[in-house]
Amino acid sequence: MNCVSKKYVSLMNKVLDQEATEQEKQVLFEHLATCAECRVHFNELKESTELLRRLTHPQLPAAFTESVLNQLPPDKRNAIHKWGSRHPVLTTVAICALPMSLVVIGSRRQTRNRNGYALVKVSGDQT
């Protein structure tokens, strides 16, 4: 490789990057017309990238998106966070109310426990 000098290689790169001016293009192509060595070099560069461009773009299986969704963390945390930031007072009330309602539910359950028949009936409805 004698002629493939820095000057022409850098022009080739500019042309391939589509950043060459009309004048630069002209300088390169005039040289390529007379220099076989540079012509071969330039064509080889173009051909190799052309091969890359022509690679197939395979498609993913149709189930791909669903499979991604299935692996996302459940969005409950986000839902509570979102709701909470919009209604801070309500959230506080809700958090305070939670143990209270547990007490209420607990005492109800106890009431039902005394009445065995009702408890069976309730759990039967739930399943």
Place this chain on the structure above:
Amino acid sequence: MDQSEKRLIKKIRKGDQQAFAELVERYKNSVFAICLRMVGNAQEAEDLSQEAFIRAYNRIDQYDHDRKFSTWLFRIATNLSIDFLRRRKNNVSLDAVVPGTEGLSLNTMLPDEGEQPEDQMVRKETEEMVQEQIKRLPDKYRSAIVLKYIEDLSLKEISEIMEIPVGTVKTRIHRGREMLRKNMITEGGGRA
């Protein structure tokens, strides 16, 4: 970035997974193409693509909406692929079991309508040769070359994805291109 995408991302930040599904549909094949050409194996590339989307979802708060969403997403995909290649490099036995182009089977390669079997075979061989050449590029040249010639991105977009100056992107593409040229003429078609 287009408005519909901005709206989608707002919804995703609030935990709307259906909105996220729309983005996955929009970008899944680009992400897959990047991963596939980076690692050269369809199954690994599919796993990496999944990982990229899951990571994007989990880190959506870190996404800066002044940038293109695809820039951010492609950065995640490229980084995951490079990490994968480094892990694989450190695991020689695995590399021996999983040759570069295995997994590029017919179910992932869409044959052209009406293409003759011989043409298909020639194309498959060419693709394998090209993939092998990509695989031989050093990581940093490979990312630049894949983003440029597989995704057809501008030098500016590549510089944003790789978080390096445009000048550095150019250098990497020039060197990568020159390496491909040399390797292809010595091993590809025997034209030298």
